[in-house]
Amino acid sequence: MRKTFMDYLLKKFILVIRLLSSFTLLMLGCSGGGGGGSSPAAGVEESAPKEVVALSTLDTYQTPGTSYSILKDGNIVYVADGSDGLLVLEISDRSTLKKIGSLPISQGEAYSLAKKGHYLYVGTSSLGVLVVDVSIPESPSLVSSFYTTGALYYITLEGDTLYLSSVSGFLNEFLILDISTPDAPVLTGQVQGFDVYLQSVVSNQVAYVASSDQGLSMIFISEPSYAKIIQKINMGYKINAVEKYGDYLLTAGEVGGLSISDIKNVYPTPVSSLPLTDENSQSSDQPSYQINVQGHYAYIANGNNGVQVVDIQDPAAPSFAARLDTQGFCTDLWVDGDRMVTADDTHGIHLINIAIEPDSDGDGVADSKDAFPNDPSETLDTDQDGVGNHADADDDNDGVSDADDAFPLDPSEWLDTDNDGVGDHTDLFPNDASEWADADKDGIGDNADLDDDNDGVLDADDAFPLDPSESVDTDQDGIGNHADTDDDNDGVSDADDAFPLDSSESVDTDGDGIGNNADLDDDGDGRTDDSDIYPLDTDNDGIDNDVDDDDDNDSVSDIVDAFPLDEEEWEDLNSDGLGDNFPSNRFAVIETNYGTIKLELFEDLVPLTTKNFISLAKQEFYDGLTFHRVIKDFMIQGGDPNGDGTGGPGYKIVDEFPKDDSGNLLLKHDGPGILSMANSGPNTGGSQFFITLAETSWLDGVHTVFGRVVEGMDVVQAIGLVPTDKNNDKPLSDVIINKVSITPF
Structure with missing residues (x-):
């Protein structure tokens, strides 16, 4: 068989790695210091104080379609949206998300993102890679493109090189592009195969590529034009996500949870694995779509299981640290300091706070919330008597021992005669297990009463069944329409809103009962808005109706004009709705x-x-x-x-x-x-x-x-x-x- 120079180079590369491996093992065997055990890989912390990770959602931006990929750069978040192309969001005050720009993609869906300088690389379903100038995030502009035959589900950026996973349904490709000239990508290498190549990570001149069929493919990329697969590792299930942690490779897929392998010697050596429990009742064997590592934590976008956090400080013994349900199918995440941005298929983009607090006694409760931060056997002291609840025989200090107290943590209650879960002091029907409250004090318990607050609206139809002053909550914000100054939550106060119960409309320039968003002729001059030079100006005098005091230019002020949008009529003395000038058809x-x-x-x-x-x-x-x-x-x-x-x-x-x-x-x-x-x-x-x-x-x-x-x-x-x-x-x-x-x- 004819050998190429690249085959020779590849063999030399593998030989060097193996020699280095042997040398490393020899040095480890000769080192002093007594006891056994392994040393951590380069770049991995040896120890850290015990901690607790807490995740909380700060804000959510509902995207128009499925959010496949996100990229955070400072306070700007770029979103590859399936139906709306590229979205640009801004994080304001570190707590809220708002849209500031977009770039529609009319003939394909946006799937993946990478960024170098002020150029964003957008992988699409059918248009290849789009090179977008985002020097002005509010106005992203298409600069150039590189066509690929398949859909680009994942893009990896390393220095001046893009690695693309192109999926066409039959013959798939792993592509290598040179972007040393950022706006002019050049193909420098490719590997074709029947495997579906997904996410990749580069280390030791090798691209470790997640594969839907073989688990993991190793592609030698030292010389891109001679790129070739050097090994396939069949893990028995689909792998979606890969990430590096020092000299370790993290992988996750459909089953098996998180796997950790040592790649000091290029070829992965299994170290440990951690099942990612399906905690969502609707999920089973959920695939993981993304892994981000920050510090000694791996943050995992885990499908219906939302976000899961794993402590990988000791790669040989990873441990579950935290989880957050994103309420949708979590497809991607981006971790940056104490903020994380996630994407899901139904609710859009979430901005999440990451709080990592010390847990001195390692009992899983942060010191700030632990009444006994140095005692792993105690965390609570309900009555603040200095004795933890585990040791205290009367946790609420009400004089009734916990063993005899129906409410051991509530000093105001200890009896529950009817055993309905409501203490006798609070229960208006202490001997009736089916009733305990009577909001309208009519003698009929709320469970039996069809109108608990006696406001004339049945509980089944009442948004506030216990509040006689409220019954409707149009925008479902928890504030009844009577008290709410913006019933439809469209940002326009009810006093100024022509449609206070319709969030899609707020203005009706011509007063025809059709909001401007739906109205084809906003100013009522008969001309369609798209052909009207002044769509909000009935008399087309250049002054919009909302500031013009004579909208129809008939020299009669709108205040006294019975027909303010009709220049031929202004009086209706008999109030029949017909102008006095022309009371009948002409x-x-x-x-x-x-x-x-x-x-x-x-x-x-x-x-x-x-x-x-x-x-x-x-x-x-x-x-x-x-x-x-x-x-x-x-x-x-x-x-x-x-x-x-x-x-x-x-x-x-x-x-x-x-x-x-x-x-x-x-x-x-x-x-x-x-x-x-x-x-x-x-x-x-x-x-x-x-x-x-x-x-x-x-x-x-x-x-x-x-x-x-x-x-x-x-x-x-x-x-x-x-x-x-x-x-x-x-x-x-x-x-x-x-x-x-x-x-x-």
Whole structure:
């Protein structure tokens, strides 16, 4: 078999390691000092005071999708989010998380992260590695990319090298990229195989790569272009996470918990293992997805088991130190000093406080909480008499011995006649085991009473069944709506919130009952927000409605204007909801070179559409235009300044489809003479309109009906018979709209 120079180099490397191993063992055997035992590996602490680790959640940021990976850099947290791409969060006051930036990834999910300088490397499901400039975290920008055929679930950064685990479903790859030029990754080596390569860690010129099939793969990377697998270690189960601790390798996977191996001699030698107990009732054999080591503790993202902490001060005897349930499937974590950031699949990103306190007597209780910090047999002294509860025969010092006391830690109680768990002093029904409280003092115990606080709201429907002043808690923050100044918890006080019970809405500029977030026309001028230069300014005078004292620019102050968004109306003396200037529907008169057409405009049912048409007519917009499209037995269409169906007024208007109480359309294309808006899709109308020549019911609910011919139907029918170009239905001779005028009669 032909040998390569790289094979020779690899053999030399392994020989040197083995010689070093023998030399090390020889030196250990010759050392003085008596007794046996092994010395800790380089970089591992020999001893430390006994401690207690306590984890507590400070804040949670709910991400839009599944958070796969996180990276903390100072007070900035980068999140690879499955549906929203890259998210950038900021830690404020060391206690809260808030979003400050993002970079959407439209064609793939973000899976993994690494960072060098101000460049972030984002591994994706289908786009390879994205190089993102985060010099301004609030505005991350895509600089370049390196395409890979597989999904990049894990990225490892070592100096100027990226190690990528690319999973394509069949032939997978372990890729080595040179990033000495940070924004231009260059492929320098790769290993292909059928194993699914996952997380990796580099030591001794070897990449130890977690594998879903073989457990652990060792890849020689001294010369990336000749990278090759030197050994596979079949552990019998899938390995997800690997990490270094001095001369030790930590691995964790689907079963077996945490395993520790000695890698001083390159090849792992098992040292110990620690099962990670499935404490969550919904979990079983949970895979571990990430390991971070800080000090002599290993912090493990352990699926449904949340975060688990293992003391690895003595690698030969690891011990469980702490656990925190993240309430979701924990996929990643990042430890930095006394703060930890974790990701889970349902609740997003958690900011966690890490408190490590001394435990002098090693009883598992921190000295600060231990009444007897130097006595491992005692931790509590309920009555503070200097005698620990274990030794004290009367822990609460109420004169009743613990053996006879139903409540040995409560000096106010010692009897429980009905054995219901509530002391007789507190129990309003001391002889009835089924009752003990009567909130409304009506003589009926709360368990039997259907309305404990007698506020008229059944307990089953009452958010505060024991508080007669409260019954509803819209935002579920524990404060009833009567006392809560922000019922929907949207950050806008109820006094200023147009929708105090809807967290998704707070502003309703045009007062139409539809919040601005859902409203397609916020200022009620008929124009869609996306085509409106001033979407919050009804009269388009450049002054938003919230500061404009005359929103419709009719010279009547909004304070006294009965119709503050309608420039044609301002009084309603009989309070019938109809303006006094035009109390009934007006008419449009269309003068053409074929005759005159008069149409009633349905202002009462479609006010925005008719307002737009009337406004254009008064501006003489239609004068001189044509009916540019005529289809026999269907309709005649006009109002396009381009004369070919492509023109409009420069904006779009919203559709209006009024319905009765049963949800039936009030306006339909139910015969000839119906005036309706032309459009190219929902909410795209402008100036073009058509008049039907027959019933066209398939247009109902698609095109806004806003009028009907009352005179001149013969003119409409005559226009409907003019000769047209078969290619575009344009009349061969112009049908001209000489003038459109509006009249109340």
